[in-house]
Amino acid sequence: MKRICSILLLTTLSAASSVAQTAGYKAQISQLDKNIYTVFYDKPTGLYLETNNVAENKGQHSYLWPLTALLQAANEQESLAPGKQHIAQVMKAINQYYSGRAPAPGYQAMVVKEKADTRFYDDNEWIAIALMDAYNRTHNQQYLETSKLIYRFLLTGYDEATGGGFYWEEGNLKSKNTCSNGPAILVALRLYQATKQQNYLDTAIKVYSWTKRNLLSPTGVYFDNIRVPSLKIDSALYTYNAGTMMQSAVLLYNITRNNAYLTDAINLANASEKQFYRNGKLPDNYWFNAVLLRGYLELYKVDKNKQRLQFFINDANRIWKEEKDDRGFVGRKSVKTLIDQSAMLEIYARLQELQLEK
Template sequence: MRNFIKVFLTLAVAAGFGEVKAQRSAYRSHVKDLYNAINANLKDPRSDLYFETTDPAKNEHPHSYLWPLCAYIQGANEMEVLEPQKKYMLPVEKAIAQYYRATPPYPAYQDYVVKEKTTTLYYDDNQWIAIAYMDAYKRKHDKKYLDTSKMIYRFMIGGLDTVGGGGIYWREKDNTTKNTCSNGPGVLVALQLYKATKNKEYLKTALDIYNWTKKHLQAPEGVYYDNVKLPSMELAKATYTYNTGTMLQSAVLLYNITKDKKHLIEAQRVAKAGKAHFFKNGRLPNEYWFNAVMLRGYVELYKVDKNKEWITFFEQDANAIWEKERDEHNLVGNKKEKRLIDQGAMIEIYATLEQVKNIK
């Protein structure tokens, strides 16, 4: 009887391990399917640019805004983590280069293709690119990523002033709001540059922006509001997953750098609040890329405290997307037309969930 129970338990454990291993293999497969689907359905072979959606009638311009490429470049970085010998970032980098505008005093990437239209420069669009490039720099030590990120840092500092006590505006030449989406990633850019260079100016900037954002834009429960209007300082209290995510990740990185436990305690508070606030009825809100950015913060915390709770609800949502929100072309999304930003976001999510298994 004992031998029977022992064999039964051994088989049960093996079956469970096999299921987990199969799921992780599935994530890698999902990444490749999405990558192939982007190239087949959302890339313009004539220009090396990308389309906003699969439906030309729904696209405002011939090519994508920069924002979807902010998602895709991070997804491409995560693909290279899984396959270091590949160059998944390079085609996306070539596309992003076509958004560069060398306008003094702060050159940066505008929100649409320069040769087709002169448009707006957003601080957050540029910051997302710098975050991905600094992740790539950490892996590859290629100076082009560091130099571009320093350029973006100079641009974002141009949007930092003392109006409202500090903080970065949302976009150039618009002094009406300061947003979590331009301050949270601003902290991350500065922290990544500090870690790469040990220049204390970057750490001071990060702490100043972090403290201002926490003071002015955090809800009492721990998640983050969207923006503060100027000069009234009236709060816009909409909550989005990515805003909580960048500030969560910032808190963990500050703990890693300073070893001040208050940052870890705060990160765990924000993480608990974020899950309670956003994860309802087994699903996250229906904006994949916002959730991808939030996942970055939870993974950063998981590396420190090894609490699997921070990962499992993302797995549940990601699995449901593949099962319920995917078309016959392996493109994901709830609408008939499929968006580039959603594909890039889910590449990042699946690739990140695949990587989590290697966190010791």
């Protein structure tokens, strides 16, 4: 009897998932976009707010990081509807974070006119990744030039301490993180694909090897960082670190046709689902998970194993059912954040595009 009930439950859940997939994600995309521009967008300044809570925001506009998430979501929206313009509005805000100070121009963590602030290499990398995705669609030369500028800034954060690798924060020589090296590889690879300049590919291969050698964990996913100069490993495991390294491995395979990279990607995909998808859900950080999804989708383009994506689809459907409030905001906490709305906007847009595949 228990076996029959279990079969019926699985059938019901599968049917519910199929209905959600058939219906698509247009409603989710529309609701999240509306909420962002109703609540988080500060029209007079062209900037965005970090949360929907005035006290939490402390009179400041958002840090750059959530805007990088919104920029990627904007690209996915344009992919679904090429006639619509979403990127320009977000870049208008991001440009207000631009700092031309030495040793190379880049984007700082806070709005320049509001505060002189530090610059994070990964913040800059997320911008370049989104812009290179957009460049591949549109061939807009400005996207390419901004990404080249960011790459030049990244090089100021590289040295041979610990054998190579990029630091996480400008001027902070205490750690080299997977979250600054994985996306750096992606920036270099996208620039190589666009320009065929060998130096970009050389950087990508070198940094990929360094990251794998120093930060791949025994469980098959990636540790967070290595401390400098002690070489102590921060053993925290995050979905986005797996995502960037998985996507990097697939792109390296596509470029070099070296099967070792494809094997790396498949092994990392298998390990990531085992590590992170527990009790029918992914960890709470939506944006980290959005970056992980990018890796799986890059692998899917090669092996066409759609079943590998099913747990993402299940989790996205669960979030809309269980972690959305009556106003259409996602997030488990009462205060809603721009990065959460942007991350789920990206995820639903990517899943919608996947569903529309012929």
